Amino acid sequence: MLNEEMLDRIVIVLVRARNPNNIGAVARAMHDFGFGRLRVVNEYPVPFEAAKSAVDASEVLARAEIFGSVAEAVADCTLVVGTTAVGERVLQHPLHVLHEASARIEDELGQSEDSEDSITPRIALIFGSEKTGLSNDELSHCNWLLTIPMQEQEDLRHPSMNLGQAVAVCLYELVRNVRGRELRGRSTAPAAASAAEMERLTQFWMQVMEQTGYTRHHPANSDEAQVRRLVLRMGLTATDVPVWMGVLKQVLWKVRAGGE
């Protein structure tokens, strides 16, 4: 299971990203999912100040590192994973679907955790440019590739995702199991109502049906066992029962007060 310290050993590398908004969107997704290490490989200066869509991501952008080549950007990494939309390109690398890739990355981090080497293990996840993806030369720096499972295109063009969305989906998958567990621990699902409460509610309903004349008009729906099943199918929570009870008491009072 990935922990915070492990997340800090995952590096997101953007190669030839052209649109500053996309770089901003990537930084925001990193911030949202708890990743902090962004590296950008570009031949020309990166317009970070123009990364406007990066709400909440300024810290990630401030820490971002710029490199002139993929080789330099991944030099300190022990595992380099490329991302690809597959398509007609002939792949020279092992390819894993995202959720399998994520499990492998987790394993790698877990293993190096246990090793006694002094190396700080680090994993690079590389994303290519919006238009062309990663070139064969860039891919050659990767140990293996991952792909996000997408809808087949009818015209067999290789599909490609928006860069910010692709990064968001990959990072979500990496933290999916960790954060899911944390959140679930905190969520407080309401307690179900007890059988005794549901039985009291059933009896109230029987009275309402009886006293409004429903039983006379619809005897087939008024059988006690049938009403009980109907009430049980409501699947109420413990806090809902008193509210329903209060409503029915008021109904009964009103019906009786009205008189025949």
Next chain:
Amino acid sequence: MLNEEMLDRIVIVLVRARNPNNIGAVARAMHDFGFGRLRVVNEYPVPFEAAKSAVDASEVLARAEIFGSVAEAVADCTLVVGTTAVGERVLQHPLHVLHEASARIEDELGQSEDSEDSITPRIALIFGSEKTGLSNDELSHCNWLLTIPMQEQEDLRHPSMNLGQAVAVCLYELVRNVRGRELRGRSTAPAAASAAEMERLTQFWMQVMEQTGYTRHHPANSDEAQVRRLVLRMGLTATDVPVWMGVLKQVLWKVRAGGE
């Protein structure tokens, strides 16, 4: 396991989306993952032609439907799921982490697949505006909520994702298991009631509360959004709704006949 026909029964509803680029990004993510039904709830005309970032998504945008309210947009849906960033807001709904939510949605589609009812089951996944998310009134139309597990913010502000990224992550999770999973056993659970039916039931309950004097005695429990949540928590089946409706009609008739 979700198949193509099932994906077509999932509707993405955007409420008060302000930025056309975000609508475009949502449409693109839908196209990437094989979803086609987009519904937009907005008070003013939606600038679809400005949804520039929607590479490959024009078909989704062309099919998009516009509605004036959440109630109308989800009227034909049997399960309405809201999305939320949690945070400090006090939730009135059951909350599920995305991957659990996805399993529930799969179950719902699988069950209704096997039922013999003539209803076409449909699931709505609702996303709120970029700035404010879904309002309490909008949330009251939801059966339950899902949240994408994210990094805790240091300042405890509730985190929120970019709209296009949030939709991409949710849709990815929905199709994640499509490949390489065995079909699950056939279930014979009855079909769920549609949102339109539940809304009619809510309105009947409002009348009962009003006319029996419950509203006067318990104003705190009689707020429309609160009654709607109470009714949705009943989790009724399509066959139960007419029975409840009949009982309430009889109650109303009796209450009115009794007179003050």
